[in-house]
């Protein structure tokens with residue numbers, strides 16, 4: 054995870070904690086009207102100070118109001134810090150910045166956290182975001198850019214609402230170099246930034262792992278992580294070495310995730326007809342029936358970049 058993503062996780066947590074604290078404060082205000090009055094009086098201090106009132110007087114008033122507040126809370130059975138936000142990091146109060154505008158240590162350690170490294174999104178894929186997905190490689194003339202704009206918007210919406218979607222996930226169809234990897238990694242990064250476990254792997258890596266578990270070369274937990282993670286992203290389905298066993302492994306994995314209500318994002322260079330031929334009718338009907346289908350269009354972006362078109 055990069056620092057920006059870690060900052061955004063921190064920020065979301067901070068907002069949630071502030072929100073929780075504010076709900077608790079509302080609860081106190083409706084149960085104990087005197088506390089509402091006290092909080093209003095305390096809030097007015099800043100304004101009174103600006104209007105020229107003596108800081109000494111205000112301070113004394115504040116001490117006495119806070120004491121009264123604490124007494125009331127205790128009398129009603131609340132702790133004195135009941136409606137204070139409970140920040141995880143006391144150095145930065147979860148703002149991500151401490152000591153002026155320096156990035157806090159908690160953000161750095163989150164960015165380097167093991168769970169994110171395990172998702173395989175670290176490294177080259179960590180920089181892929183919706184913001185840096187360029188539509189300029191897609192031609193405007195035949196409606197390709199419009200089509201890709203819709204796909205981009207669909208992916209953003211999917212990631213933002215994740216996991217609230219009634220499909221089993223997304224399937225990206227289309228040739229190489231049309232941005233399938235970029236957008237699936239961007240979804241992974243966004244979902245991981247919500248603190249949800251994400252695994253991004255090529256179909257080949259998944260088969261290698263499942264196969265190694267089958268022959269006891271790896272612990273079964275290595276296979277279970279594909280079944281249990283919040284979002285599994287299978288890159289390049291169809292590029293793996295196809296055997297009867299690999300076909301049954303992928304089909305069962307996808308089935309199991311559908312049954313357990315877990316989401317999967319799949320990208321493939323194969324056409325639906327090729328999927329039927331390679332994996333059989335059953336997997337194809339799962340993919341077309343339960344997943345949102347996104348058909349990528351255009352010319353190979355990587356080739357265009359090389360040629361400088």
Ligand SMILES: [Zn+2]
Pocket residue numbers: 142143144145146147148149150151157158159160
């Ligand atoms: Zn911190």
